Amino acid sequence: MKTVIRVHRSGIVYICVSIVFGVISVNSGNNYHYLATAVMLGFMLASGIAGRGNIRSAEISIEYPDEVYAKTPFLLTVEVRNQSKRIPIYLIEVNVDGEKLMFPTVAAGETCRLRIYYSFPRRGINEIKDVRLFSVYPFNLFTRFWDVCGDLSSVVFPAPEKPAGETIYVPPEGGLGDDAARGLRADGDIIGVRPYISGDNMRQIHWKSSARTGKISSRVFDDDSSGGGKTIDLERLILSAGKERALSLAAYALKEAIISGEAIGMRGAGEEYPVSAAGGDKLAMLARLALHE
């Protein structure tokens, strides 16, 4: 992580004043002038050390929401964590693709979050390329900055598109029909517990198990994979609507299912996702759509 320093106009003035003081000192031989020059230069160095310490204590992370759809603005969370346990940090500015976020102060050991609207133009794995950390602390003479490294990518789901009469789902084959499937919720008998998957409903969380193990766990219901509910027929959809539109239509269906809590499955592209009401499964299907070749 390489910190770059840029001198401000005020910094240039400060340096010039220091040089003038230096010249006066040497010419006059007056120790008070030497002292003034030493104070000015000393502050320059001390501000560098303090500024470096300040910016080094800041840890930046970017948080995406669970569902990120292409061409759809979402709230991007920028988080600044103060790694120091004793000293607050000041004036941290984060530049996200030209959008500036100011964190005036972050208390010792605390985390501050700010959110901005952001959107990706395409589905697939997308990355915010320009995330930069700035700080003018402590004296506004110089700006220190570095480009935030690390994994800033997110899987961006296809832009959801409402169907205009296209057939999305596999036709019902008798037995448990659409109506019955619609009634299925995550409230059947518990058949097991599995680790929490992002997107799982809060009601699905098994609190006792989570407390015991220290890791959040979700309940698995006997109707999670019952095969009921609707199943998206991706292959047929691609044939009828074209690839990108088909992916967008499927994404729309899955998004709606997440909102309503209905069970849904998907088949096509060589994979089959059984019908499930679990949010995590729906997100997995959306991710599959996002990464569709």
Add this chain to the structure above:
Amino acid sequence: MSSALISLKKLLIANSLLCALLSFAACRNIVSPAAAAIFLPALAASVFIDAFGWKRPPRYLLNLVSVIAVGSAMALVRIDSVIETFLSAVLLLTAVKMLEDKRARDHVQIVILSVITIVSAAALTFRPEFVMYYIVMSVLIAQGLLLSTLFSKAPEMVFNRKEALCLCRRALAIWLMMLPVCAALFFAAPRARAALTMPGYGAGDTTASGFVDRVTHGLIGRIQESNEIAFRAETPRVAANDLYWRGLTLSVFDGNEWRARQIRGPRHVDYAASGNHVRQEIFLEQGQFRVLFALDKPLTLDKIDFIYASDGVFLRSNRRMTRQLSYGAVSAVSAVMRPNDAAFDKEPYLSLPPGFSPPLRDLTDGLTQGLDERSKISAIQGYLSPPAFSYSLDNLPVSDNALEEFVLDIKKGNCEYFASAMAVMCRMAGIPSRLVAGYRGGYYNVSGEYYIVRQKNAHAWVELWDSAEKAWRRRDPTPPDESVEISLRQRETGRFAMYLDLLSLRVSQLIVEYGGDEQMELIERFKGFLLNPGASFQSAAGNMKDTLRRRALPIFAVMIVLIAVLLAMRAGRFSKRSPEAALLRDFLSATSRRGFTKRPDEGLEEFANTIPETDARELRELAWRFVVAFEQDYYRDRPMTAAKLSELKEIVQQIKRASKNSSNDLL
């Protein structure tokens, strides 16, 4: 508990105000009275505007005032007062800035203007208190720049007291980080052998001097009341009767004024003196005279470029002072000065204006008729003695016949009148005489082993030619004055003031007088350390031992003060704790004394369980009683009642008593 919020803006305004006040304090004696008269009301107005929301003057008006201030400064500037005029203009600009609706950059500008003011004022003075101005100013710089940076980015920021203090501590931390760098740069920066100076450089802010290069009757009486320091002299203690600091010898009398003779002096001292040789290190305060003082009779000076101007007078070569002046001197402490050429021309020392004061001549003739030389001197001095004559600084005769008026009528005066009268009367009696202007007495600072000589110690005495010994002999006809006597008895200043003065002297030696020679010495020492670290350590240890021995009392006092401050801080921290937290601390400390220490990750109940039932049944029961009662309130965020607190305290006391008993059992 809620606490009042402090806005960043207010903090910044307070800082800027302090900067402005400090800069004014530094240049108050230098700037024009008009600038001072405008600055202070303007500053007061800015306080009211910022604090009570009074209507602010329009910006165009303030800009106009700024232009006028700078314009007037440029129009009024004189070659010998460039810095004074510049300072007045900068001070007015600071006042204008304070009146403005201040943005972040305005606050920065106020800080810069204040720094420029202090640095410019430092060009005119070498007083050690400027070090204090620099220290305070540098703290304000750190604070001002930090706050204005925050203000530029988040102007609406507010803090509670704790956050504001935290911010101040950050500024202080930056200041502390700056200190070692500053010290290194200050001592390492190259010193020019021959510094350039500009007009007026080092000439301002001089202390009103009790010493004069010519004695005019009645002129310096008021100055003799001044408590300003004239110089300090590091030297072993000298007998009070010998404490005469020689300055200038005045041989020419024109009827009203004594002045020095214009003679081309020899290159080396042209006399001998037989007293003890005493070495002195003189630290001269800034003054307008070139005279270099030393104990009467100075034999040689060193560490300074000087000119010997005959009659025991030394002058510095440089007309302008670019830094505080210090020099070494060796004197023979004696009342007698024997010229190498005893056959020198005595005529100038007998000269009086033609027809000068017949009544005085008649008086002298009457006093000295038929007496030998020594008896004449005794008769004249006896005449000028109490009770007929007395010392006074009030109602001094100042007419054209001041001396005659003093001797024949008023009979009260200060040292100049007595010395002048004696010298004139001796000349009338045919005894060569001259006046010596300098200082008498001084307060001996035992800790620093140096004399502090103040302006009020300014003195004049006479030297009379002793034809038998062929030497000049000192005579002091001035009767004792209480203020002078107090100074001689060396009980003038309190102990604390003495330490402060010592600190001021050391600061002056370390910073103000640091120059090329000291730098070379420092480099040599560093080289010595690199070449032979062992010897350097030994020498440093020896010095430290010596310092500890000599300065045991002040070091002990400083340590006591530090310990008191630390204890007060600790007490303050504990007093801020809730009674519940204090109780818990007591409980854990009492159990720890019994050998059961709670781990940080252990709950209270868990801890109580660790006390074994078999070995410490009583302690375990007491601990459980405490824990159960404590948890009932503490973990419900409920303040404990007084009854509950006293119950818990009683349990802790029981644990402590049990602890004592068990210790006794063990013994």
